[in-house]
Amino acid sequence: MLRVAILGCGxxxxxxxxxxxxxxxxxxxxxxxxxxxxxxxxxxxxxVRQYFNDLNKMLKVARPDVVHITTPPQxxxxxxxxxxxxxxxxxxEKPFAISFNEAQDLIxxxxxxGLKVTVGHDDQFRPATRRMRELVRCGFLGKRVVHMESYxxxxxxxxxxxxxxLSDKNHxxxxxxxxxxxxxxSHGIARISEFLTTEDPCVHAVGFISPAxxxxxxxxxxxxxxxxxxxxxxxxxxxxxxxxxxxxxxxxRIYGSRNGLLLDQDSETLIRLRGERRKSYLEHxxxxxxxxxxxxxxxxxxxRLFLANDFHMKEGMKYLIQSFYYSIDEDAPLPIPYRExxxxxxxxxRIFEQTNATGSAGIAHRITRPLSxxxxxxxx
Amino acid sequence: xxxxxxxxxxxxxxxxxxxxxxxxxxxVTGAAGFIGNKVVEVLIQYGFHNLRCFIRPSGxxxxxxxxxxxxPWIRSLEIMEGNLLSEQDCMAATRDVAVIYHLAAARGEKSxxxxxxxSVVTTRNLLKSTLENRALKRFVNVSSFSVYSNTRKRxxxxxxxxxxxxxxELRGDAYCFAKVKQEAVxxxxxxxxxxxxxxxxxxxxxxxxxxxxTGRVGISGFGVFLHLGGSNQIPFTYVDNCAEAxxxxxxxxxxxxxxxxxxxxxxxxxxxxxxxxxxxVCRFKSLYVPHAVSYLLCYLWxxxxxxxxxxxxxxYNRKNWHAYWKRTRYTNEKLKNMLGWQPRVPADVAFxxxxxxxxxKRKNA
Numbered sequence: 001m002l003r004v005a006i007l008g009c010g011x012x013x014x015x016x017x018x019x020x021x022x023x024x025x026x027x028x029x030x031x032x033x034x035x036x037x038x039x040x041x042x043x044x045x046x047x048v049r050q051y052f053n054d055l056n057k058m059l060k061v062a063r064p065d066v067v068h069i070t071t072p073p074q075x076x077x078x079x080x081x082x083x084x085x086x087x088x089x090x091x092x093e094k095p096f097a098i099s100f101n102e103a104q105d106l107i108x109x110x111x112x113x114g115l116k117v118t119v120g121h122d123d124q125f126r127p128a129t130r131r132m133r134e135l136v137r138c139g140f141l142g143k144r145v146v147h148m149e150s151y152x153x154x155x156x157x158x159x160x161x162x163x164x165x166l167s168d169k170n171h172x173x174x175x176x177x178x179x180x181x182x183x184x185x186s187h188g189i190a191r192i193s194e195f196l197t198t199e200d201p202c203v204h205a206v207g208f209i210s211p212a213x214x215x216x217x218x219x220x221x222x223x224x225x226x227x228x229x230x231x232x233x234x235x236x237x238x239x240x241x242x243x244x245x246x247x248x249x250x251x252x253r254i255y256g257s258r259n260g261l262l263l264d265q266d267s268e269t270l271i272r273l274r275g276e277r278r279k280s281y282l283e284h285x286x287x288x289x290x291x292x293x294x295x296x297x298x299x300x301x302x303x304r305l306f307l308a309n310d311f312h313m314k315e316g317m318k319y320l321i322q323s324f325y326y327s328i329d330e331d332a333p334l335p336i337p338y339r340e341x342x343x344x345x346x347x348x349x350r351i352f353e354q355t356n357a358t359g360s361a362g363i364a365h366r367i368t369r370p371l372s373x374x375x376x377x378x379x380x
Numbered sequence: 381x382x383x384x385x386x387x388x389x390x391x392x393x394x395x396x397x398x399x400x401x402x403x404x405x406x407x408v409t410g411a412a413g414f415i416g417n418k419v420v421e422v423l424i425q426y427g428f429h430n431l432r433c434f435i436r437p438s439g440x441x442x443x444x445x446x447x448x449x450x451x452p453w454i455r456s457l458e459i460m461e462g463n464l465l466s467e468q469d470c471m472a473a474t475r476d477v478a479v480i481y482h483l484a485a486a487r488g489e490k491s492x493x494x495x496x497x498x499s500v501v502t503t504r505n506l507l508k509s510t511l512e513n514r515a516l517k518r519f520v521n522v523s524s525f526s527v528y529s530n531t532r533k534r535x536x537x538x539x540x541x542x543x544x545x546x547x548x549e550l551r552g553d554a555y556c557f558a559k560v561k562q563e564a565v566x567x568x569x570x571x572x573x574x575x576x577x578x579x580x581x582x583x584x585x586x587x588x589x590x591x592x593x594t595g596r597v598g599i600s601g602f603g604v605f606l607h608l609g610g611s612n613q614i615p616f617t618y619v620d621n622c623a624e625a626x627x628x629x630x631x632x633x634x635x636x637x638x639x640x641x642x643x644x645x646x647x648x649x650x651x652x653x654x655x656x657x658x659x660x661v662c663r664f665k666s667l668y669v670p671h672a673v674s675y676l677l678c679y680l681w682x683x684x685x686x687x688x689x690x691x692x693x694x695x696y697n698r699k700n701w702h703a704y705w706k707r708t709r710y711t712n713e714k715l716k717n718m719l720g721w722q723p724r725v726p727a728d729v730a731f732x733x734x735x736x737x738x739x740x741k742r743k744n745a
Contacts, residue, residue, distance in 0.1 A: 011491045022689045037504060041496045041561065045549040167438030168463065309688045 002026040002325055005064035005088075007055060007079060008071035009033035009042040012093055012120075016068050017046040019318040026325055030062030055079065059086045066328065069093060072172040073183065077102040084113050089328050091321065093120040095186040095348065096341050098177060103345040107338045118324045118334055119341050121190045122317035123250075127305055128270040128298070129316070132254075132263050136195070140272070141256020145195045148237040151249035152188025154180075156213070156223060166218055178352035179221050181207060185241050185351075186344055190336075191252045192229060192237045193343040203347055204228045207355030210244045222355055229347065269298040393720060398631050399517045400428075400478045406630070407432045407477040409464065409506065410484030412439035414589045415522070415582075418623035419481055420457075421447055426627065430456045434473045434484070437461045443589075464502035470509035477513065479630045481520045482506060485558075492554045499558035500565055507569040520630040521566045521579045525615055525641070526556040528581075530702045537709045538615075540581075540639045545699070552685075552694035556703070570637070578629045582622045582642040583615025583710065587730065588737035590619070593657065596704050597650045598666065605666040608674050608705045609650020615643045615710045616653075618730035621723040628719040635718055643710045646727040660735035662742060675701050 004026050006013050013031070020028055028048045033039040036053040043051035052058035059067075059082075067083040068091045069076055077097045080090045090110070096119040097103040110117045123129065135141075156162040165171050165180065176182035207222040223243035230236045242248075250265035260273035271294050277283055305311040312318065323335035400406070406423060410416040411433030420433055424447065433444055441459065448457060462469030464484055474480065486498035503521070510516050529545040530538060545551060548560040563579060570577040584594040596614050598607040617625075625642045629635060648656070654666060669677070675698070682697035715721045725733075 009493060010497075011493045014491070014493060018690055035497075035501060037501050037565075038493065038497065041493065041500070041557075045492065045557075163436075163438040167436060169437075306691070309691055312689070312691050 002066060002329065003029045003062070003064045004066045004068065005030040005032065005058055005062055006042070006068045006070060007032050007058070007083070008069060008093075009035075009038040010070065013042055013068075013070040014045075015314045015317055016070055016321075017042060017048070019312075019314050019321055020068075021046065022312075022318055023322050023325065025329075026066075029064055030058045032058040055082060059083065059088065064088055066091060066325065073098060073176060074172060077106060080106050080117065081109060084110050084115050084117070087113070087115070089115050089324075090117045091120065091324055092117060094190075095119075095182060096345060098182075100342065100345040100349045103342055107342065116324070116328055116334060118320070118336050119186075119190075119344075120317070120320070121187055121336060121344075122314065122320045123187045123265060124190060124194070124316065125319040125323070125335065126265065126268065126316035127301075127311070128263055128265070128268045129252075130319070131270050132252075132261050133194075135261060135270075135272070136254070136256075140259055141254065141261070142258025142275070144233075144257055145235050145254060146257055147235070147255045148192050148195060149251070149253040150188045150191045150237065150239045151242075151251045152185055152191075152239070153242045153245060153248040153250065154184050154223075155248045156243040165221070166213075166216055174221065178348065178355065180223055180243075181225050181241060181355065182348070182352065185225065185239070186348060188239055188241065188250075188252075189347050189351075190340065190344045192239060193340050193347065195254060196229070196231060196235065196237070196343060197233060198231045199339075199343065200346060202230045203350035203354070204230075205351040205354040207351070207358065210242075212244055225351070225355065227347075227351055267298075268302055269295060271295070271298075393628065393632065397633050399633050400631065402427045403430055404428075404478035404517075405430050405432060405476050405515075406479045406481065407434060407473055408481045408483065409434045409473070410482075411435050411459075412441055412444055413483055413487075414587075415585055415619060415623055415626070416481075416483040417443040417447065418619050419483060419626055420444065422620075422623045422627045424451060424454065424457075426631075428631075429454045432458045432460055432473065432477065434460050434462060434464075436463065436484075464505055465497065467505055467509065470505045474506065474509045474513055474516070476515055478515050479518045479520065480506070480510065480516065481522070481626060481630055483522045483626075485522070485562075486555070488555075489558075490554055492549075492557055495554035495558040496561060500561045503562050504565050504569075507566065507573075507575060510575060511573055517576060518630050518636065519566070519570075519575050519577045520626060521563070521577055522626060523563050523579050523581045524555070524559045525581050525583045526553065526703060527560045527563060528703060529699070530706060530708060531699075535707050535709065537711055538641070539711050540641055540714055545703070547699075550694075550697070551699045551703070552697055553700060576636040578635055578637070579639040580626050580629055580642055581639065582625075583617050585617055585619050585622050586734050587619035588733060591734070591738045591741045593654075597653055598669075605664055606674075607650070607654060607666045607668045608671075609654075610668065610671060610707075612650045612705065612707050613647045613709055614650050614653055615641075616647055616727075616730075617642045617644045618723070618725050618727075618734075620725045621730070624724050625715055625719065625721045628721055632719055638714075638718065640715045640719065641710065641712065642715060643712050644723050644727060644730070645712070647710060648727075648731075656731060657735070657738070660731075661738040671705065671707065674705055 030050045031039050031042045031048050032052040039051040066089045069079050070093045073095050076092050080092050083090050165173055173183050205227045207225045209222055210224050213223050225241040227239040252263040254261050259275040262271040278286055320335055327334050408419055411420050412435040486495040489495040527544050528542050545560055548557040566577055569575050597609045598605055621644050622642050678696045678698055678701040685692050685694040
């Protein structure tokens, strides 16, 4: 029986506890939070064995094999290192660490200790994403990946989170090097990292504060980000984060030399995009029908998964946790290669170097309005 | 001397019945909130001007500012921005106060940890900060009807002696969980440290500023409004009436340790309320679900949620059905007998105001 502990008893810890309890062969032996009341509420609701408000005590008394770190990102590095030094494998919520250097150090340290670490990029293991990975592995895209587009948006709106974040100038999200972006974008960047081949791609980033946020008096937190990533081999990628665009997309498009794939996380659909064109009008008549058929198939797959009880909101998290535990138990490969964790951290470092170097308006103030927008061209 | 409201109506509370004088400092947390700003208004009408209004930095100050603007002669009203999760902010807020009206809460929060943190941890911080405050004469805790389990016989009268939910974690309702635990923290501090506390459990507080239809009437989101309340009485309390009850609870002598339910007189049934709403605000399709059917649906949802290990969250279950949709009667006798409370706004005027506000909100949407 694998002994598991959760460190940090906030919102995301609930998801961890409920998914861990769905996995056979493991048990939550302790939960810990500096605020004892928070630890106690998780302990009561999930009927965990013990709760603690001190990490050392938990490691000593509960003796976990794996610790899930679900605290604010600033504390990930120190806490993960402490757990590793005490012989525990570590699952760290995203973002893995504050910087590439911290991420590298943690991975090296885990290697030295003969332990394993992973990061909570659970969106990468949702059912449609796993189908996409399988198709790519089977060569559906062709010989190489040509281009990727990753959209990872977040509706700030008038949510409690937004209010707390905007009103509290000491909010922990504000203390992150990349602010709001730092706390959210790693899911979308990791999608790209998975298919990049070089270790240090070229990154061009523009970040700015949306007019909507400015109207609410915000002049520090950037909530819009556009990124272009290029590799020497010619593979390129675009990443978009927006708090304002609607629909608020969570999509990934990947185009190879032969075909493409469109993954929509919100509708949990995967669409195969044919590389070859049909002749003449057939492209207009047949293609919509084949797309409709694919959407119908996706819908049926989702219903089938739901009926089989494999379609939980956090199904990806369960899959990732289970794969991580399996990797520990059987010494199997990790579900997320260290290379991918490091590449994600490096790209994020590059993004924040650039977004922090520009003013609150990003480079938007340098772009002039194209004439075509002022006087739209009408067809003759 | 007895205290009078702004209209000069004597509220029947004599000076000797009060635990504080008008010069004593009063703290109102959540003062920018729906009930909070009414509490401030009522306190001012009662002649208590030495107020510290504690609000979140994100709180909407507009209503408080309106009160201040309308009463320029009041100079002792202080608005303090802060976060009750900060112990320093709590210390600053509670310094030298004689009465605390604790209304700040996590309203509408669906996440259990967030609701808990913003209701329970904040309340504990506030109580902890009062321990060295010798001037404190009363801590008024505002809870909710949702804390009752209401598993007794159908049609029973729900009063303050009814049992609380023993397993709020199984209700699938973050607000209920947080409020039960908040009351437990208040009780613990009151017992251990002798803090004089009074607890209020309002029913559904309605009025301009809270235009939603309570879930006790029914739920939308399934394509059609499911009317679940039927002939149940709905425990409405108009915001002004509720605020007045809370204010009296902080001032009256001899009610330490007491709990009060807050509901108005002349409560309409769910069916009547829905008919009035459709007539006065807007027409929409609703489907009446008889109690036996809603109970069965809650039972099935609960079982499926459990079997599927939460594939559908356990938001509908038998515990919730008992608490929200079972036929129950309500009473405000204790409130009237011990605090001398009477609804200051009669039901017909209250509903007129509410429907007017609903119409305005729809027009501006």
